[in-house]
Amino acid sequence: AFSSAPITATLFPGDGIGPEIAESVKQIFREAEVPIEWEEHYVGTEIDPRTQSFLTWESLESVRRNRVGLKGPMATPIGKGHRSLNLTLRKELNLYANVRPCYSLPGYKTRYDDVNLVTIRENTEGEYSGLEHQVVRGVVESLKIITRQASLRVAEYAFHYAKAHGRERVSAIHKANIMQKTDGLFLKCCREVAEKYPEITYEEVVIDNCCMMLVKNPALFDVLVMPNLYGDIISDLCAGLIGGLGLTPSCNIGEGGIALAEAVHGSAPDIAGKNLANPTALLLSGVSMLRHLELHDKADRIQKAVLETIAEGKYRTADLGGSSTTSDFTRAICDHL
Amino acid sequence: AFSSAPITATLFPGDGIGPEIAESVKQIFREAEVPIEWEEHYVGTEIDPRTQSFLTWESLESVRRNRVGLKGPMATPIGKGHRSLNLTLRKELNLYANVRPCYSLPGYKTRYDDVNLVTIRENTEGEYSGLEHQVVRGVVESLKIITRQASLRVAEYAFHYAKAHGRERVSAIHKANIMQKTDGLFLKCCREVAEKYPEITYEEVVIDNCCMMLVKNPALFDVLVMPNLYGDIISDLCAGLIGGLGLTPSCNIGEGGIALAEAVHGSAPDIAGKNLANPTALLLSGVSMLRHLELHDKADRIQKAVLETIAEGKYRTADLGGSSTTSDFTRAICDHL
Ligand SMILES: CC(C)[C@H](C(=O)O)[C@@H](O)C(=O)O
Numbered sequence: 012a013f014s015s016a017p018i019t020a021t022l023f024p025g026d027g028i029g030p031e032i033a034e035s036v037k038q039i040f041r042e043a044e045v046p047i048e049w050e051e052h053y054v055g056t057e058i059d060p061r062t063q064s065f066l067t068w069e070s071l072e073s074v075r076r077n078r079v080g081l082k083g084p085m086a087t088p089i090g091k092g093h094r095s096l097n098l099t100l101r102k103e104l105n106l107y108a109n110v111r112p113c114y115s116l117p118g119y120k121t122r123y124d125d126v127n128l129v130t131i132r133e134n135t136e137g138e139y140s141g142l143e144h145q146v147v148r149g150v151v152e153s154l155k156i157i158t159r160q161a162s163l164r165v166a167e168y169a170f171h172y173a174k175a176h177g178r179e180r181v182s183a184i185h186k187a188n189i190m191q192k193t194d195g196l197f198l199k200c201c202r203e204v205a206e207k208y209p210e211i212t213y214e215e216v217v218i219d220n221c222c223m224m225l226v227k228n229p230a231l232f233d234v235l236v237m238p239n240l241y242g243d244i245i246s247d248l249c250a251g252l253i254g255g256l257g258l259t260p261s262c263n264i265g266e267g268g269i270a271l272a273e274a275v276h277g278s279a280p281d282i283a284g285k286n287l288a289n290p291t292a293l294l295l296s297g298v299s300m301l302r303h304l305e306l307h308d309k310a311d312r313i314q315k316a317v318l319e320t321i322a323e324g325k326y327r328t329a330d331l332g333g334s335s336t337t338s339d340f341t342r343a344i345c346d347h348l
Numbered sequence: 349a350f351s352s353a354p355i356t357a358t359l360f361p362g363d364g365i366g367p368e369i370a371e372s373v374k375q376i377f378r379e380a381e382v383p384i385e386w387e388e389h390y391v392g393t394e395i396d397p398r399t400q401s402f403l404t405w406e407s408l409e410s411v412r413r414n415r416v417g418l419k420g421p422m423a424t425p426i427g428k429g430h431r432s433l434n435l436t437l438r439k440e441l442n443l444y445a446n447v448r449p450c451y452s453l454p455g456y457k458t459r460y461d462d463v464n465l466v467t468i469r470e471n472t473e474g475e476y477s478g479l480e481h482q483v484v485r486g487v488v489e490s491l492k493i494i495t496r497q498a499s500l501r502v503a504e505y506a507f508h509y510a511k512a513h514g515r516e517r518v519s520a521i522h523k524a525n526i527m528q529k530t531d532g533l534f535l536k537c538c539r540e541v542a543e544k545y546p547e548i549t550y551e552e553v554v555i556d557n558c559c560m561m562l563v564k565n566p567a568l569f570d571v572l573v574m575p576n577l578y579g580d581i582i583s584d585l586c587a588g589l590i591g592g593l594g595l596t597p598s599c600n601i602g603e604g605g606i607a608l609a610e611a612v613h614g615s616a617p618d619i620a621g622k623n624l625a626n627p628t629a630l631l632l633s634g635v636s637m638l639r640h641l642e643l644h645d646k647a648d649r650i651q652k653a654v655l656e657t658i659a660e661g662k663y664r665t666a667d668l669g670g671s672s673t674t675s676d677f678t679r680a681i682c683d684h685l
């Protein structure tokens with residue numbers, strides 16, 4: 012049951028295939044009678060003629076006001092000195108946790124059929140500090156920054172998420188045998204939070220061993236929480252286990268309850284505008300957004316229709332080995348609703 | 349053909365199962381009439397009573413003199429402030445490249461049957477600088493150091509290796525989209541060296557994407573070269589693809605042509621002394637050492653016997669799902685020589 016007043020959510024269709032897959036999401040959400048009104052803004056590599064900027068104030072303000080949004084792929088503007096728009100959004104909106112549920116899709120065969128885990132990545136610091144310099148000619152250094160505040164915050168989120176989703180174990184991924192101070196602080200914070208959740212099993216796994224175990228037996232893992240770069244690496248590795256970034260949802264959590272869900276794959280300029288793109292990652296990200304809004308009925312219904320359509324195998328886009336158009340695939344999902 | 353004077357090589361059996369698997373290597377090398385005389389030294393977690401040190405001067409001197417050695421697993425001494433002995437050896441002997449051939453073993457089934465790649469890891473700097481400090485309470489930083497000298501050196505080794513082993517492609521793994529200066533310098537050095545090897549295809553792959561592609565399709569890769577931490581992560585990931593660290597050889601290359609081959613798995617104290625350990629990783633590391641010495645006939649013969657014994661499946665140790673003892677497995681390999 013939900014209130015009858017619709018919720019306003021920001022939508023950034025993004026670049027390349029973004030507009031097409033966003034169209035597919037809008038159509039399916041409409042068909043499922045999701046009580047959401049989209050507030051659409053363009054953020055991408057084309058410069059706003061009024062402001063000469065890639066990212067307008069209104070776009071950011073829209074997410075801040077609505078507290079919930081969905082974004083398609085954004086290319087990084089070409090040329091020196093441009094920062095990735097994804098990183099800019101993370102920074103501007105203080106999106107401190109990136110959450111990626113990753114599960115084997117029934118009927119879509121990969122080498123693994125037993126993946127069911129969630130990666131939770133610290134999204135604001137670590138190796139992404141941007142602090143780098145040349146010490147002398149031929150010697151450069153980068154700073155990795157770990158803070159107690161950001162580590163506690165993401166650890167809190169991970170345990171909260173595990174509990175809310177009925178998950179049993181949280182694994183903190185680290186390399187504290189080498190980076191005793193930075194990763195050591197991260198682990199210390201995880202341990203502190205773990206003590207408040209005695210019902211959740213807590214363990215610590217060194218990143219190299221974690222990657223080996225993930226490819227040998229991903230069923231060993233449940234919720235993984237980790238510093239920024241390890242999260243970048245491991246979340247993509249996990250996506251690979253179940254078929255790639257075209258199939259995995261992602262949601263960024265910010266201070267004050269902001270949730271910006273996103274498809275993390277690229278903007279695929281080669282197939283843009285050709286009605287060939289696979290909207291699955293954006294759709295399942297939309298589902299993550301609905302869960303964040305506690306619209307679980309709608310989330311379940313859409314997720315089920317997407318998974319059934321893929322499992323049935325009659326309509327699949329080219330990246331999944333089929334030959335359907337985006338609109339045929341979208342219509343098939345609507346039929347499964 | 350080799351000269352009749354035997355080559356002296358250092359042997360560090362190491363801790364835990366180390367002595368047993370070293371015994372197995374010695375037996376098989378003897379049986380194969382490998383012209384090597386072992387100079388054995390203990391390096392491990394037991395303190396040398398004369399020097400109160402974990403690592404004697406004689407042990408290091410032995411490798412420096414012989415320029416070639418084989419090491420078993422060494423546990424890290426317990427207690428604060430002890431550095432891993434592996435790291436100490438890398439540092440003291442300036443072992444700048446860690447080389448790990450990784451290929452699917454015929455007859456030993458994993459989810460992958462098409463792995464045939466080599467990871468080459470920079471082994472001396474990067475995230476392993478040991479430089480870390482607290483900036484203020486709750487804020488810590490680690491330094492990642494990349495130098496032109498070490499990057500060129502490992503890139504040179506990687507291309508040299510690729511050429512010498514008839515490999516066609518070198519992929520440099522990086523995160524230069526985030527660490528533009530450090531990983532950027534690493535890439536710049538790889539590009540410089542690549543120009544000298546026009547016959548080898550050179551490409552650059554971002555680490556997150558690399559890990560995704562490795563689990564989806566490892567056959568895409570041939571030789572991978574990368575900074576220290578990425579090498580740590582990716583080499584273990586690759587080992588996982590083919591069955592784990594118990595099956596993968598490793599060899600460290602140092603200045604002046606030093607080669608210290610090693611089993612990178614743990615010392616498995618739980619099964620130590622029980623005649624249950626799998627000597628495969630140490631044996632194949634020994635094979636890497638023989639190749640470094642250009643004793644290719646012996647290397648081929650031993651490698652073939654090991655692989656045939658595993659493929660046959662009659663004698664396998666418990667970690668490979670069998671119930672053979674170390675000595676039965678060793679004898680079976682001797683029979684295949
Ligand atoms: C595009 C890149 C800057 C980004 C990152 O490294 O975080 C991407 O890999 C991701 O995971 O969103």
Ligand SMILES: CC(C)[C@H](C(=O)O)[C@@H](O)C(=O)O
Nearest residue numbers: 188189219432434435580612
């Ligand atoms: C034990 C540890 C310090 C070491 C490393 O991180 O290099 C290990 O993982 C390795 O790969 O040899």
